[in-house]
Amino acid sequence: MIGEVKQILSVSRRTDIPAFYMTWFMDQVSQGFIQVVNPFNRQVKRVAVSPERIHAMVFWSKNFGPFLAGRYGEHLQDKGYHLFFNFTVNSQSPILEPGVPDLDQRLGQLRQLCQRFGSASVQWRFDPICHFMTPAGDVKTNLDDFDTIASAAGECGIDTCTTSFMDHYRKIERRTRNKIAFVEPPLVEQVEILLNLEKTLSSLGIGLALCCEKQVLGQLPAESTIKAGACISGLRIMAVHGGRLSLRQDSSQRKASGCGCTVSVDVGSYDLHPCHHNCQFCYANPASDQRRHQ
Numbered sequence: 001m002i003g004e005v006k007q008i009l010s011v012s013r014r015t016d017i018p019a020f021y022m023t024w025f026m027d028q029v030s031q032g033f034i035q036v037v038n039p040f041n042r043q044v045k046r047v048a049v050s051p052e053r054i055h056a057m058v059f060w061s062k063n064f065g066p067f068l069a070g071r072y073g074e075h076l077q078d079k080g081y082h083l084f085f086n087f088t089v090n091s092q093s094p095i096l097e098p099g100v101p102d103l104d105q106r107l108g109q110l111r112q113l114c115q116r117f118g119s120a121s122v123q124w125r126f127d128p129i130c131h132f133m134t135p136a137g138d139v140k141t142n143l144d145d146f147d148t149i150a151s152a153a154g155e156c157g158i159d160t161c162t163t164s165f166m167d168h169y170r171k172i173e174r175r176t177r178n179k180i181a182f183v184e185p186p187l188v189e190q191v192e193i194l195l196n197l198e199k200t201l202s203s204l205g206i207g208l209a210l211c212c213e214k215q216v217l218g219q220l221p222a223e224s225t226i227k228a229g230a231c232i233s234g235l236r237i238m239a240v241h242g243g244r245l246s247l248r249q250d251s252s253q254r255k256a257s258g259c260g261c262t263v264s265v266d267v268g269s270y271d272l273h274p275c276h277h278n279c280q281f282c283y284a285n286p287a288s289d290q291r292r293h294q
Helices: 022-031 065-069 072-079 103-117 146-156 170-176 187-202 234-241 287-293
Strands: 005-011 033-037 044-048 054-061 082-088 122-129 131-133 139-141 160-165 181-183 207-210
Touching (some): 022 033, 065 072, 082 234, 146 187, 187 207
């Protein structure tokens, strides 16, 4: 039907499907539906995924290598789906993100995504900003390669970087005990960090957006161009791909903390799809956590 409001499929906040589970995902798409388990009440919902129901698929990943090699994006486009990409590219850190590819490989993937699907369909996330103390007592950050990544993103035509500061969940403290200790910089230091990033990005034509950082956003000077972000923006997706989408905010996300995401249906499972990147700061379900509990 002309003008019909369709849904956005988020693939996925809960795990890295493009890196590890595209065979499963494509099989679900071929069946026309995906069984989604609510992580809180365990209820199972059957989500129809035909092009008549789904306007766009938003893919989240730290490694689009398998996705690109399998030409899954082109196959999905041939079926009639619009595609959008949230690519998290952080600094090279085998301590924090032991399972992600080398930074040069990830920047190559970023270029391929922009070349094959258009830079307007690709968002760069540097997420999260981390400060941690080593066993030797040195405080380090994961911002070492930020300028290199920003330069590559600017050359690709990417216009926005979305970031946030790490959230300190209890499961992370248990995971990193006797390894590293994450520390939270004071609010005034967070503001200083963001203003420095803004300066770097503005020279490259890239804007800085914050994900779920309402408190620090309120402390920025009036002249700052840093804004609240939306990793899934119905307005942006419609600007790129046309069509009609609901612009209602997603009530299942952290709206009170400043999440501006448009409503979507998230697929994937913390339990069934553990992430093999094994990031130390992960709020989800790294495979290393499952092994630890077996």
